[in-house]
Amino acid sequence: MTPTLDSSEALKFPILIGDIGGTNARFAILLDAFAEPKSFPIVQTADYPNIDEAIQATVLDKTSVQPKSAVLAVAGPIDGDEIDLTNCPWVVRPRVLIRDLGFEEVLVLNDFEAQALAVSALPETGRSQVGRGTVKEGASRVVVGPGTGLGVAGLVRARKMWIPVAGEGGHIDLGPRTERDRALWPHLEAIEGRISAEQILCGRGLVNLYRAICAADGTAPTHTTPAEVTEAAVNNRDAASGEAVQLFAVYLGRVAGDLALVFMARGGVYIAGGIFQRIIPILKAAEMRAAFEDKAPHTALMQDIPLFVITQPLAALAGLATFARTPRFYGLETANRRWTR
Incomplete structure (x- = not known):
């Protein structure tokens, strides 16, 4: 080495x-x-x-x-x-x-460093905006992606270079805010007594959330995989799946807003990963955006930070290719x- x-x-x-x-x-x-x-x-x-x-x-x-x-x-x-x-x-x-x-x-x-590299050069056609907000060129950015786990990385600009900041941000604590949350939280599967963001905001986390909804409502769960929950929600087959998908988006909005504050991400927060792409057709974007902005005393600040969904196929590979071509532009x-x- x-x-x-x-x-x-x-x-x-x-x-x-x-x-x-x-x-x-x-x-x-x-x-x-x-x-x-x-x-x-x-x-x-x-x-x-x-x-x-x-x-x-x-x-x-x-x-x-x-x-x-x-x-x-x-x-x-x-x-x-x-x-x-x-x-x-x-x-x-x-x-x-x-x-x-x-x-x-x-x-x-x-x-997720690769996802951050992709975000540094993502074209307008490779992203879809959720709600309001304006990108400040050269400002910090964050990428968060629910998949097998929950990935997080920052991207900061210094000395005319983009610098990706990797970490294990998916394992931050996620707590209840509403009465419905407080009804669900006791039924969520924890790790050593802890509910991290990844315990809800990933594939198995979606199933965890669905099961908690069923338990809170006294119904028997019938789905065992993220694909089954998503398919049932998209096709309006049962209420628990539909609520699981909507709450998934709201909780992801909350975590994305927290990360925006951590990095002061005036360049935007970007959501990566296939799970979220599949639920876009049915999610209530306004509720997700409201959860993203609900960060008193900094609500006004959050209103101006854009939230995007990455739509470019194979974005991480595109980010790696961009770096491989011009490594001098990246710290x-x-x-x-x-x-x-």
């Missing part, structure tokens, strides 16, 4: 870029600084024992191009030569990737995260 390199040092093309979450992994190859990424079919992480075999089978065996570099965004903390994913049994071993798959260097980022810390042959 080479701890002294910084993000301004150019990567060698061709570059494999990868966005690896708890459930899905997405890969593409960037031939040069001017090419569009060549994407490969989305991989289910459960279908492969490790990332090495996934890259070999779904990328390297399907192209004659041998990537010299790999830039991988992973859902988990990066600490040492063996990187465990938080919600997936894969372990990323950059030295093994270099030895066995022919890379000359491997750079590993947090998956990305690569110490202990960049391995070379």
Whole structure:
């Protein structure tokens, strides 16, 4: 590993870029600084024992191009030569990737750093605004994404560079505000007595919320997966599913507003992830926006901060490609995260 390199040092093309979450992994190859990424079919992480075999089978065996570099965004903390994913049994071993798959260097980022990189260059067509607010160019931004877990990252501007700030913001506390909340909270599954944002605002969290609604109302739950709850809500099959989806959006609005205050995100808060995309057709946007703004004594401040849903497909890969083309524009810390042959 080479701890002294910084993000301004150019990567060698061709570059494999990868966005690896708890459930899905997405890969593409960037031939040069001017090419569009060549994407490969989305991989289910459960279908492969490790990332090495996934890259070999779904990328390297399907192209004659041998990537010299790999830039991988992973859902988990990066600490040492063996990187465990938080919600997936894969372990990323950059030295093994270099030895066995022919890379000359491997750079590993947090998956929501990649989302933050995407937000730095997201076109107008790649986002949909929820309510009012105006983007202040050059101001801080936040991306939050419910998926297998709840990812959070900030993006700040300094010295003419965008600097992504990764963390574990999805594990902040989330508490009840309304009488309905207080009726539901005792029925939510906790972790060591704690309800974090991720306990509600992710796939399994949506099911957790649905079950709590059923328990509070004295009805038997019939759905066991996020897809079942979402499908029932979208098709108006039962009241509990519909309420679960609406409250999911309200609670996400509250957390997004908290994050906006933490980062003073006058550049906007951006919602990523497939779960939210599926419920957009039925969510009550005004209620979500009200929850986002309800931050007394700073309600007036919040009214001017925009809230967006990222609609651009494969946004994280686009963010990685943007960084790989022009690393000098990003203040990305690569110490202990960049391995070379």
